[in-house]
Amino acid sequence: MPQDRFPGHRLLPYLLVFPSLAVIVVFLIIPFIQSVKMSFYKMSPFGTRLIYVGFDNYRQLFSSPDYLHSVVITLIFSVFVILVGLGLSLAIALALNQRIRGKGFYQVALIWTYALSPAVAGTIWALMFAPATGIMPYIISKLSGGYKLNWMTNPTVALLVVSAAATWKMLGYNIVFYIAGLQNVPGELLEAARVDGAGPWQTFWRVTFPMLSPTTTFLLFVNMLYAFFQVFGLIDIMTRGGPGNATEILVYKLYRDGFIHLKSGYAAAQSFVIFIVIAVLAVLQLRVATRKAVYAR
Amino acid sequence: MKRIFGIAALALVVISGWAFAQVEITWWHAMSGARLGVVESIVDEFNATHPGIVVKPLFTGSYAETLTKFIAAYRTGTAPNLVQVYEVGTQTMIDSGAIIPVYQLPEMFGEEWDWGQYIIPILNYYSVDGNLWSMPFNSSTAMLYYNKDLFAKAGLDPNKPPTTWAEVEEVGKKLLESGVVEHVLSFGWPGWIFEQMHAYHNQLFANNDNGRSGLATKVLFNQDFGVMVLNTWTRLAQEGIFLYGGPEYSANQAFISGQIAMLIQSTSSLAGIEKASDFEVGTSFLPRFEGYPMGNSVIGGASLWVTKGQSEAELKAVWEFLKFLGRTEIAIQWHKGTGYFPTVNSAVKALLDEGWFSKDQNFLTAFLQILSGRRDTAAAAGVRLGPFVEIRELERAAIEKAVSGVMSPKEALDEAAQKANQLLEEYAKVAGS
Numbered sequence: 001m002p003q004d005r006f007p008g009h010r011l012l013p014y015l016l017v018f019p020s021l022a023v024i025v026v027f028l029i030i031p032f033i034q035s036v037k038m039s040f041y042k043m044s045p046f047g048t049r050l051i052y053v054g055f056d057n058y059r060q061l062f063s064s065p066d067y068l069h070s071v072v073i074t075l076i077f078s079v080f081v082i083l084v085g086l087g088l089s090l091a092i093a094l095a096l097n098q099r100i101r102g103k104g105f106y107q108v109a110l111i112w113t114y115a116l117s118p119a120v121a122g123t124i125w126a127l128m129f130a131p132a133t134g135i136m137p138y139i140i141s142k143l144s145g146g147y148k149l150n151w152m153t154n155p156t157v158a159l160l161v162v163s164a165a166a167t168w169k170m171l172g173y174n175i176v177f178y179i180a181g182l183q184n185v186p187g188e189l190l191e192a193a194r195v196d197g198a199g200p201w202q203t204f205w206r207v208t209f210p211m212l213s214p215t216t217t218f219l220l221f222v223n224m225l226y227a228f229f230q231v232f233g234l235i236d237i238m239t240r241g242g243p244g245n246a247t248e249i250l251v252y253k254l255y256r257d258g259f260i261h262l263k264s265g266y267a268a269a270q271s272f273v274i275f276i277v278i279a280v281l282a283v284l285q286l287r288v289a290t291r292k293a294v295y296a297r
Numbered sequence: 298m299k300r301i302f303g304i305a306a307l308a309l310v311v312i313s314g315w316a317f318a319q320v321e322i323t324w325w326h327a328m329s330g331a332r333l334g335v336v337e338s339i340v341d342e343f344n345a346t347h348p349g350i351v352v353k354p355l356f357t358g359s360y361a362e363t364l365t366k367f368i369a370a371y372r373t374g375t376a377p378n379l380v381q382v383y384e385v386g387t388q389t390m391i392d393s394g395a396i397i398p399v400y401q402l403p404e405m406f407g408e409e410w411d412w413g414q415y416i417i418p419i420l421n422y423y424s425v426d427g428n429l430w431s432m433p434f435n436s437s438t439a440m441l442y443y444n445k446d447l448f449a450k451a452g453l454d455p456n457k458p459p460t461t462w463a464e465v466e467e468v469g470k471k472l473l474e475s476g477v478v479e480h481v482l483s484f485g486w487p488g489w490i491f492e493q494m495h496a497y498h499n500q501l502f503a504n505n506d507n508g509r510s511g512l513a514t515k516v517l518f519n520q521d522f523g524v525m526v527l528n529t530w531t532r533l534a535q536e537g538i539f540l541y542g543g544p545e546y547s548a549n550q551a552f553i554s555g556q557i558a559m560l561i562q563s564t565s566s567l568a569g570i571e572k573a574s575d576f577e578v579g580t581s582f583l584p585r586f587e588g589y590p591m592g593n594s595v596i597g598g599a600s601l602w603v604t605k606g607q608s609e610a611e612l613k614a615v616w617e618f619l620k621f622l623g624r625t626e627i628a629i630q631w632h633k634g635t636g637y638f639p640t641v642n643s644a645v646k647a648l649l650d651e652g653w654f655s656k657d658q659n660f661l662t663a664f665l666q667i668l669s670g671r672r673d674t675a676a677a678a679g680v681r682l683g684p685f686v687e688i689r690e691l692e693r694a695a696i697e698k699a700v701s702g703v704m705s706p707k708e709a710l711d712e713a714a715q716k717a718n719q720l721l722e723e724y725a726k727v728a729g730s
Contacts, residue, residue: 044727046393
């Protein structure tokens with residue numbers, strides 16, 4: 001028989017977890033069930049007509065070239081944000097972890113992007129790349145001898161600019177965690193590696209990088225969620241999914257179909273698909289990454 | 298104890314008495330920035346002059362957000378009495394079953410109301426079978442803006458803006474050759490301008506009389522006329538004359554900073570553009586395609602819808618407020634403060650009398666354009682579609698694909714039309730009344 005941890009108060013533990021459970025049930029589980037149910041219906045904007053359509057919404061989804069395009073765009077976008085973002089921030093964190101003069105200043109200067117709201121970050125980038133008045137098209141035109149960079153019409157450029165902006169926005173956050181991770185790498189290990197004759201490159205790949213793997217795992221997950229969901233504001237400010245639908249990532253398409261085009265059933269089906277994708281990715285990532293991550297020292 | 302009861306009873310009497318005397322009306326709108334101030338001062342004036350009625354305006358975000366919130370509120374029984382809905386939401390509101398058409402209001406209170414006092418093209422836009430369904434509030438249309446200083450610098454007559462698209466091209470080439478600009482022309486709201494071109498040349502945009510005699514089931518924008526329009530724009534883009542400037546108002550910056558010499562944009566940008574630019578702003582009618590019939594430019598903006606299920610006292614108060622908005626001096630205040638059309642004819646006369654238009658002729662341009670156009674055809678009145686928001690996005694996507702050379706104009710429009718027709722079919726099935 002397990003030890004009675006609350007002698008005489010058998011119900012107390014249930015009472016204590018009840019508030020959290022209630023919040024989860026009311027705000028997560030019930031809406032989730034409702035939206036799954038909604039995905040089998042089509043509803044008029046004002047909800048006056050509800051038609052059961054079975055798997056029609058899903059069928060429509062997977063036969064829609066726009067949706068498949070959105071899936072591809074989301075993959076490209078998130079791979080860019082995660083790989084470039086993590087790579088770049090690790091490099092910067094390594095540089096910031098050296099003994100240099102004015103280190104504090106550089107650290108703050110490189111971290112503050114995270115403190116910006118998506119609206120501000122989006123506006124900065126949109127102004128920088130404005131086709132006729134922005135500084136970037138001007139510089140590129142001068143350097144290339146007249147090439148006119150217009151991200152409002154060029155889908156590839158638009159996706160690149162949005163990806164870059166999203167990466168830049170998350171850079172500060174990643175750097176903070178990498179700096180913290182680097183400071184936890186024990187000095188004696190690095191010293192031992194040096195004594196054994198390892199060069200800086202080898203030391204990094206054989207000692208520092210494996211020691212950082214818990215941080216990397218965590219950041220992978222956070223960045224994935226960021227790339228899937230939180231970039232919404234940035235996209236809304238910068239491109240609204242355009243030009244055409246070049247930057248319409250899954251979550252943005254869902255928002256537009258549900259809240260602007262007023263097609264609740266169709267949007268509910270999309271939300272369920274995103275849920276499945278994220279759940280599978282999360283489980284995979286946790287399984288693979290936690291097995292590899294070196295937690296013990 | 299007795300005393301507490303006494304106080305409570307007294308409080309109840311006071312509260313109910315107050316509630317009896319005061320009818321409170323909530324109005325959800327999407328007017329931000331300078332427009333918000335004008336809305337508030339108009340409402341304050343109404344409240345001050347109408348004892349017994351309190352109108353509470355509430356800014357509820359963008360047009361799309363306001364409509365989404367209204368729908369959610371209506372379904373939970375907490376909808377406001379009055380809501381502002383953008384023109385693309387008109388068919389959705391008509392089919393909603395959630396509103397009372399405004400033409401029924403005066404009948405309810407045994408009043409005669411002369412609808413002829415409102416500006417006819419605006420009235421037509423929001424009417425179904427000749428009856429007005431929503432109260433015109435902020436209406437605009439599109440016109441041509443041009444930079445007179447740049448025209449003069451390029452050796453062109455600053456008082457001769459182009460009349461036709463052929464002239465746009467000709468003037469554009471001269472401006473490019475003179476080197477004063479790198480691009481010449483840009484648009485705001487590209488999909489809307491595409492719709493404008495159809496109405497402006499009396500071409501139907503969708504079947505069933507532009508969706509005005511019944512729900513539209515097929516769009517017509519990928520036929521000869523639409524393809525010709527997009528072919529022209531694409532050619533202008535290839536020649537460097539047309540610079541695609543993005544959705545909504547993002548092209549304004551290029552015009553204000555003198556990077557381009559011409560802009561086709563909503564009249565509601567006039568005050569902002571004049572204030573922000575340090576050159577002489579000229580305005581004129583939209584350019585025409587030669588050899589096509591005359592139509593009219595289309596109304597954009599938003600109108601006010603009355604929610605179903607209010608008490609009679611509330612409805613009466615809403616009606617008082619709607620009448621108030623059509624008063625000459627209020628319509629003038631609205632026009633001067635925002636640049637939107639005043640909604641009543643008497644306001645136009647008063648503005649003319651006080652010399653407002655001769656002080657700044659640019660405020661007259663759009664008026665003359667819509668008042669001189671034809672108004673007896675469905676094609677000229679503008680299209681009404683159920684899934685209008687989405688279809689306008691499809692138009693924009695097609696324009697983007699064509700001018701950037703991803704697809705030929707015909708292919709881009711065919712693709713958009715095919716998707717639009719699917720949307721129309723689904724709308725008729727799910728939402729059509």
